[in-house]
Amino acid sequence: QxxxxxxxxxxxxxxxxxxxxxxxxxxxxxxxxxxxxxxSGKSPELIMSIYSNGDKEDGRFTAQLNKAxxxxxxxxxxxxxSDSATYLCAAPRGxxxxxxxxxxTKLQVIP
Amino acid sequence: xxxxxQTPKYLxxxxxxxxxxxxxxxxxxxTMYWYKQDSKKxxxxxxxxxxxxxxxxxxVPNRFSPxxxxxxxxxxxxxxxxxxxxxxxxxxxxxTDTQYFGPGTRLTVL
Numbered sequence: 233q234x235x236x237x238x239x240x241x242x243x244x245x246x247x248x249x250x251x252x253x254x255x256x257x258x259x260x261x262x263x264x265x266x267x268x269x270x271x272s273g274k275s276p277e278l279i280m281s282i283y284s285n286g287d288k289e290d291g292r293f294t295a296q297l298n299k300a301x302x303x304x305x306x307x308x309x310x311x312x313x314s315d316s317a318t319y320l321c322a323a324p325r326g327x328x329x330x331x332x333x334x335x336x337t338k339l340q341v342i343p
Numbered sequence: 344x345x346x347x348x349q350t351p352k353y354l355x356x357x358x359x360x361x362x363x364x365x366x367x368x369x370x371x372x373x374t375m376y377w378y379k380q381d382s383k384k385x386x387x388x389x390x391x392x393x394x395x396x397x398x399x400x401x402x403v404p405n406r407f408s409p410x411x412x413x414x415x416x417x418x419x420x421x422x423x424x425x426x427x428x429x430x431x432x433x434x435x436x437x438x439t440d441t442q443y444f445g446p447g448t449r450l451t452v453l
Contacts, residue, residue, distance in 0.1 A: 266440070266441075268442075274446070275433055275444035275445060275447050276442075278441050281441070318384060320386065329398055329399060330388060330399050331442060332388070333386040333387075335383070335384065335385050336386075
């Protein structure tokens with residue numbers, strides 16, 4: 233079982249819809265989780281971090297964490313074509329020094 | 344100012360050659376990383392240094408040798424390049440819990 237699993241997609245949503253990106257992890261000891269966005273040909277950039285069970289909102293983005301189910305999700309409301317990118321879920325291990333990334337979900341927002 | 348910079352951006356070379364990629368960060372972070380992103384876009388950690396000391400060394404062929412002359416620099420030297428080394432290599436530096444990635448170096452081995 234991979235440490236961090238994501239569906240590689242592509243996930244296609246119409247402009248203005250809610251995009252839902254999902255991630256599961258295997259290490260029950262993981263305490264924090266991150267969502268990175270990577271545009272094609274560019275480097276990953278952090279867009280959300282979440283440490284506690286429940287929801288965390290930042291603008292159009294909401295991260296959701298359920299530690300009992302070992303599940304993390306990212307919701308993007310009012311999706312825009314500029315949100316089209318690959319979204320990488322990540323979890324640190326070993327005192328935050330090592331970060332394991334999922335394979336990433338490619339999101340396509342259709343105008 | 345670029346926070347994490349890498350040179351070169353593109354590197355095309357023949358099998359068997361030796362090449363280096365340089366990375367510099369001006370963020371004052373103690374921890375730096377090298378990642379490899381292959382054709383399937385999977386981002387895998389290779390090495391991590393904390394204040395010039397190697398702290399993570401994943402299962403990477405010993406043809407890959409990182410060097411950190413100071414905490415702002417982490418270079419990657421690759422000996423005897425193979426076709427399978429073709430990938431994008433990202434350098435990153437880390438604050439408390441955020442990693443800042445460089446622009447990447449696209450290595451193509453012919």
